[in-house]
Amino acid sequence: AQSVTQPDIHITVSEGASLELRCNYSYGATPYLFWYVQSPGQGLQLLLKYFSGDTLVQGIKGFEAEFKRSQSSFNLRKPSVHWSDAAEYFCAVGPITGGGNKLTFGTGTQLKVEL
Amino acid sequence: SQTIHQWPATLVQPVGSPLSLECTVEGTSNPNLYWYRQAAGRGLQLLFYSVGIGQISSEVPQNLSASRPQDRQFILSSKKLLLSDSGFYLCAWSVQVGTEAFFGQGTRLTVV
Numbered sequence: 001a002q003s004v005t006q007p008d009i010h011i012t013v014s015e016g017a018s019l020e021l022r023c024n025y026s027y028g029a030t031p032y033l034f035w036y037v038q039s040p041g042q043g044l045q046l047l048l049k050y051f052s053g054d055t056l057v058q059g060i061k062g063f064e065a066e067f068k069r070s071q072s073s074f075n076l077r078k079p080s081v082h083w084s085d086a087a088e089y090f091c092a093v094g095p096i097t098g099g100g101n102k103l104t105f106g107t108g109t110q111l112k113v114e115l
Numbered sequence: 116s117q118t119i120h121q122w123p124a125t126l127v128q129p130v131g132s133p134l135s136l137e138c139t140v141e142g143t144s145n146p147n148l149y150w151y152r153q154a155a156g157r158g159l160q161l162l163f164y165s166v167g168i169g170q171i172s173s174e175v176p177q178n179l180s181a182s183r184p185q186d187r188q189f190i191l192s193s194k195k196l197l198l199s200d201s202g203f204y205l206c207a208w209s210v211q212v213g214t215e216a217f218f219g220q221g222t223r224l225t226v227v
Contacts, residue, residue, distance in 0.1 A: 034215055043121075043205055043218035044159075090158065094215075101147050101209050102174075103216050107158035 002027045002093050006106035013081050014114045021076040021109050023091030032094040033074040034103065035065055037087050044090065050074060061085070086113040117142035121206045121219030128226055134179075134193040136222050138206030141187065146208040148189040149216060150181055153203040165189060201226045 003026040013019055025031060032051050036044040048059025055067040065076045074091060091106045121138045128134060140146050147166050151159040161174045163181035171181050178197050182190045189206060203223050207216040 032214075036218075041221070041223065043220045044207075046215050046217070049215050101211065101214065101216070102149070102161055102164055104161075105159040 002031060002095065002104045004091050004093055004104055004106035006089075006091055006109050008109045009107070010110045010112065012112040012114060015083050016080050019076075019078045019081045019085070019111070021089050021091075021111070023074045023076065023106060024072050025074065025091075025093045026072065027093055029096065030069060031096060033065075033067060034092040034094065035059065035063070035074070035076050036090045036092060036105075037061075038090065038108075039087050047076070047089075081111075081113055083113045083115055086111055117208075117217065119206060119208055119217055119219045121222060123222060124220065125223045126225070128196050128224065130198055130226055131195050134191070134196050134200070134224070136191040136204055136206075136224075138189045138191075138219055139187055140189075140208045143187070143208070143210065145186060146210060148183060149207040149209075150189065150191050151205040151207060153205060153221075159205065163191070196226045198226050200224065 005024045007022055034049045035047040037047050038044045047063050048057050048065055050057050050067045058064050063078050065074055067074050088108045088110050090108045092103045094103045118141045149164045150162045152162055153159050165171050165183045168183055179193050203221050205221045206219040209216040
């Protein structure tokens with residue numbers, strides 16, 4: 001079965017500092033990988049996705065993520081964090097075939113930005 | 116463009132009362148539809164998914180049920196709510212296998 005681990009429950013960074021949120025997955029092959037962001041009381045918004053090809057993917061709001069097959073990781077990065085980036089971030093994996101396209105989510109990382 | 120509507124946004128219900136949450140998708144045909152529940156610190160738990168009208172798969176045995184009476188309508192129900200049913204419920208859709216899911220704005224359910 002597929003699974004996702006986000007080892008950091010909370011992260012605090014200063015505005016303008018760089019950010020890296022960790023994500024590790026377990027899957028029988030290379031899955032599809034996603035990062036979502038959620039503001040309080042809201043739904044989830046897709047930041048970026050990896051299906052194949054270039055292992056460094058660019059997303060919205062200045063975020064990027066790098067797929068590393070050898071480490072089963074898909075870490076999210078941003079060079080300079082803005083106060084508006086404070087939110088909860090979820091990594092997810094999806095099957096490449098069958099299964100009703102059920103995404104499996106990590107438990108999330110809550111990002112706090114200090115001004 | 117595709118949009119997803121989920122309502123109500125918030126709901127307070129007494130224990131033992133029924134529940135009906137509705138979700139509709141516009142701008143696409145035959146989507147995969149999903150109900151997730153989110154509890155603090157526990158990420159998103161997939162409750163039900165549907166690949167077509169009348170086709171419902173349950174992921175977790177529970178007090179809830181789902182139905183898909185129309186192609187773009189997905190309903191989450193309960194006959195008698197429990198306190199443990201409180202949470203944030205999210206509806207989502209996707210086009211096909213291997214693509215991202217798009218989420219509604221969620222329903223905050225509090226069972227009292």
